Amino acid sequence: MVRLWGCRLPLLLLGTLLPAIVLADHSFENTAIVRTVELGGSLVQVTTTYAVKALEDGAQLYRIALGEREHQRTSWLEAKIKGQSAILALEDAGYEPESGMHFYSIELPKPLNLNATTNIVVETVETHATYPWPREASQQDPQSLKYESDLFILSPYKTSVERIKFRSPSPVIHSYTTLEGLDEYNVEIPVTKSGATITYGPYNNVPASATKDFVSHKQYPIAVHYSYDGPVLEVTKLTRAAEISHWGANLNIEDNIHLHNAGPTLKGHFSRLEHQAANFYGRNPPHVLPGLTLHLPSGIHSAYYYDLVGNVSTSRLREAPSLPNRGQGGSYSVLELRPRYPIMGGWNYSFTLGWDSPLEDYAGYDKATGKYVVGIPLMTFIPGAVVDEAEIKVVLPEGAIGVDYIPPLSPVESEVHTHVTYLDTVGRPVIVLRYKHLTHKHAGTIYVTYEVPFSAHLKKPLAVAIAFMSLFVLGFAVKRMDIRIQKK
Numbered sequence: 001m002v003r004l005w006g007c008r009l010p011l012l013l014l015g016t017l018l019p020a021i022v023l024a025d026h027s028f029e030n031t032a033i034v035r036t037v038e039l040g041g042s043l044v045q046v047t048t049t050y051a052v053k054a055l056e057d058g059a060q061l062y063r064i065a066l067g068e069r070e071h072q073r074t075s076w077l078e079a080k081i082k083g084q085s086a087i088l089a090l091e092d093a094g095y096e097p098e099s100g101m102h103f104y105s106i107e108l109p110k111p112l113n114l115n116a117t118t119n120i121v122v123e124t125v126e127t128h129a130t131y132p133w134p135r136e137a138s139q140q141d142p143q144s145l146k147y148e149s150d151l152f153i154l155s156p157y158k159t160s161v162e163r164i165k166f167r168s169p170s171p172v173i174h175s176y177t178t179l180e181g182l183d184e185y186n187v188e189i190p191v192t193k194s195g196a197t198i199t200y201g202p203y204n205n206v207p208a209s210a211t212k213d214f215v216s217h218k219q220y221p222i223a224v225h226y227s228y229d230g231p232v233l234e235v236t237k238l239t240r241a242a243e244i245s246h247w248g249a250n251l252n253i254e255d256n257i258h259l260h261n262a263g264p265t266l267k268g269h270f271s272r273l274e275h276q277a278a279n280f281y282g283r284n285p286p287h288v289l290p291g292l293t294l295h296l297p298s299g300i301h302s303a304y305y306y307d308l309v310g311n312v313s314t315s316r317l318r319e320a321p322s323l324p325n326r327g328q329g330g331s332y333s334v335l336e337l338r339p340r341y342p343i344m345g346g347w348n349y350s351f352t353l354g355w356d357s358p359l360e361d362y363a364g365y366d367k368a369t370g371k372y373v374v375g376i377p378l379m380t381f382i383p384g385a386v387v388d389e390a391e392i393k394v395v396l397p398e399g400a401i402g403v404d405y406i407p408p409l410s411p412v413e414s415e416v417h418t419h420v421t422y423l424d425t426v427g428r429p430v431i432v433l434r435y436k437h438l439t440h441k442h443a444g445t446i447y448v449t450y451e452v453p454f455s456a457h458l459k460k461p462l463a464v465a466i467a468f469m470s471l472f473v474l475g476f477a478v479k480r481m482d483i484r485i486q487k488k
């Protein structure tokens, strides 16, 4: 499986790649490009279909270009042939100073002959691509967002016809850029609005646009201003600690979440009375966040949730039964979090969420290699939110050796060290993975493999026994000593 993650990384090579990047950009032409931008809050999904035609025999590397801003926003990118499920190998060809753009090379499943055609679908998820407009809102005001972009889709190849659609989640579109002077593209109506969809184009005979010259003379900035009824959430920092205990046959997961409501910042003071009244009539705007509903794994127990003030008892957990060695998906437990106060636009809320699971739901033992395999979910997904920074720590049993791991996507940073805690003798290996800009598309499982020598299995009970023994001996000694205050 080939998956590219985080275009912010300097270079990411995945899958099998052809030995050299063919720079010749006359190997293809686009017979059509259709882009659909699903406007959202923190996440914007962009799907671009390139109908391509080979202009020479053996054409196999198709290049796509991302402008500086587009590249900054793109947190996830995946290419497929239309109607197929296999993910195409993708190479980050890096920044090209002559054009001022970032290029990716997509490897087609097989070389195309002259005049052969195919349809490539490129899906991306953009994060931090919208902003509240107006920037401030009172407790009763609705929420609207703005998305800014460029009209023409950048491509190193010439394009016969192209069309860009913006789909808003609500039909309330306050404004969008209208255009004039596009006669050279033989366009009848430059832009049309129909319900919640705005369509730019079709534009005909667009020259190769991945050049500085095109961008500075022929590109048009466009913006869409739309009403958005969902919360705009950012997790500025997520710290996950997953602790594997063979002794207790338990997997404990604890998430430390710093949440930011990126909706319009609250104008004036927060009024609880006003909030309760609006709540009563079900009229709280989306930038007033009363709580969150999270999906946690099935089979969890002893869940806890606390914030800076302490235990929050207004949460509700509906537990789904345990499913040993389940695959991805399936059923899940639902946790409804209700902070002490609603989280208003611009506010932050930090909380800790933890639970225990039977280890057998996640772990397997490979008799052939004598190794344990444990699958740790990468993160708790908060619907619609981007996780700006994530640190995932997997704490292995004491004395584990031969530690190895396969992450679902390459981390920005990773390390393995040893951590010694209470009642540990030799310490526990800890795997730390760091990521940036995670979205729902990045959810996955970290597979950790390790061995636990038989002697290590005994260390914990031994350490506990010794600790108890010393307490007992101490207690005994204290009893024997006369430490009462002497009274004459």
Ligand SMILES: *[C@@H]1O[C@H](CO)[C@@H](O)[C@H](O)[C@H]1NC(C)=O
Binding pocket: 114, 115
């Ligand atoms: C490819 O298409 C061009 C233009 O449509 C045509 O002139 C040419 O003969 C075609 N070549 C082959 C090998 O089909």
Ligand SMILES: *[C@@H]1O[C@H](CO)[C@@H](O)[C@H](O)[C@H]1NC(C)=O
Binding pocket: 311, 312, 313
């Ligand atoms: C936290 O609140 C829950 C729900 O009321 C309760 O079951 C739990 O015992 C509390 N935990 C602590 C540590 O007070």
Ligand SMILES: *[C@@H]1O[C@H](CO)[C@@H](O)[C@H](O)[C@H]1NC(C)=O
Binding pocket: 236, 258, 260, 346, 347, 348
């Ligand atoms: C929220 O947190 C961010 C950084 O995580 C900080 O820059 C910002 O000032 C905080 N906002 C408030 C209202 O505390």
